[in-house]
Amino acid sequence: MKTSFSISRFGGINISIHWTFIVLAIWIFLVNFSNASVISGLIWSAVLLITLFASILVHELAHLVAANYFGLYPSAIVILPIGGVASMTSKARSHWHEFFILLAGPLANLVIACLLIFFIHPYQAYWNESENIGVVNAENFLFQLQVINLSLAILNLIPAFPMDGGRMVRTVLSIKMNAVNATSIEKLISTFIAFALIISGIFVVNFYIIVFGLFVLATINAVKAFPSENMQSQTKRRKYKSFQRANVIE
Numbered sequence: 001m002k003t004s005f006s007i008s009r010f011g012g013i014n015i016s017i018h019w020t021f022i023v024l025a026i027w028i029f030l031v032n033f034s035n036a037s038v039i040s041g042l043i044w045s046a047v048l049l050i051t052l053f054a055s056i057l058v059h060e061l062a063h064l065v066a067a068n069y070f071g072l073y074p075s076a077i078v079i080l081p082i083g084g085v086a087s088m089t090s091k092a093r094s095h096w097h098e099f100f101i102l103l104a105g106p107l108a109n110l111v112i113a114c115l116l117i118f119f120i121h122p123y124q125a126y127w128n129e130s131e132n133i134g135v136v137n138a139e140n141f142l143f144q145l146q147v148i149n150l151s152l153a154i155l156n157l158i159p160a161f162p163m164d165g166g167r168m169v170r171t172v173l174s175i176k177m178n179a180v181n182a183t184s185i186e187k188l189i190s191t192f193i194a195f196a197l198i199i200s201g202i203f204v205v206n207f208y209i210i211v212f213g214l215f216v217l218a219t220i221n222a223v224k225a226f227p228s229e230n231m232q233s234q235t236k237r238r239k240y241k242s243f244q245r246a247n248v249i250e
Contacts, residue, residue, distance in 0.1 A: 004078045014076040020215055024081045025049055048136045048144060053079075055109065055148045059156075060084045062108035063101055070097040080219060082155050085162050098171045102164040110153040116146040155212075160190035161220045190220045 004016040074086040092098035156164040173182035197213030
């Protein structure tokens with residue numbers, strides 16, 4: 001089943017959107033429509049989506065800058081609500097290179113969230129009103145921007161696929177075992193975390209925790225053990241099929 005949809009190709013990089021991002025976009029529109037007029041809800045929903053997308057692009061740009069520093073280049077990026085999953089044209093020379101590439105994304109969002117503290121007044125008042133989160137307007141826009149970047153930083157450090165934290169755990173495991181086994185173990189850890197989130201969300205009656213657990217469960221397989229080798233094998237299959245067609249023609 002197709003889980004992502006290609007939207008653009010930039011600099012040789014194929015950019016796709018995962019279906020979960022589309023679900024999030026629908027939720028944002030519904031929340032803002034229920035708290036404002038139709039025109040206002042439409043405008044601020046669009047603003048929040050653009051802000052989220054821009055924050056995810058910053059997150060991914062940090063990954064790309066770090067990857068380029070270590071001599072790696074992406075072939076494709078799938079955009080998820082919590083960031084993106086990139087397929088590289090080759091594997092990192094060192095496990096620690098890969099670890100720091102993955103860490104760069106959350107760090108970039110954390111820096112933005114920290115800098116915004118100086119521009120939000122009165123700061124504590126926004127956190128005291130839970131209705132501020134997810135419902136954007138002219139007064140709380142900077143607060144929403146901080147919440148988005150803080151969420152991207154924290155959620156991506158959770159040790160579960162497809163978050164950067166899960167891939168960092170897989171990278172550390174790969175020091176002692178091959179990537180396939182490390183990926184399998186991390187998928188088991190991710191599945192456990194997903195069910196733990198869902199069950200805890202039910203017990204504390206928190207809809208967002210349940211949804212996040214379901215998101216982890218639905219996107220665990222977005223991360224592959226060997227993205228570069230998968231790409232190479234696909235290229236070999238295409239060449240083999242072309243060779244077969246050439247023989248048929250002859």
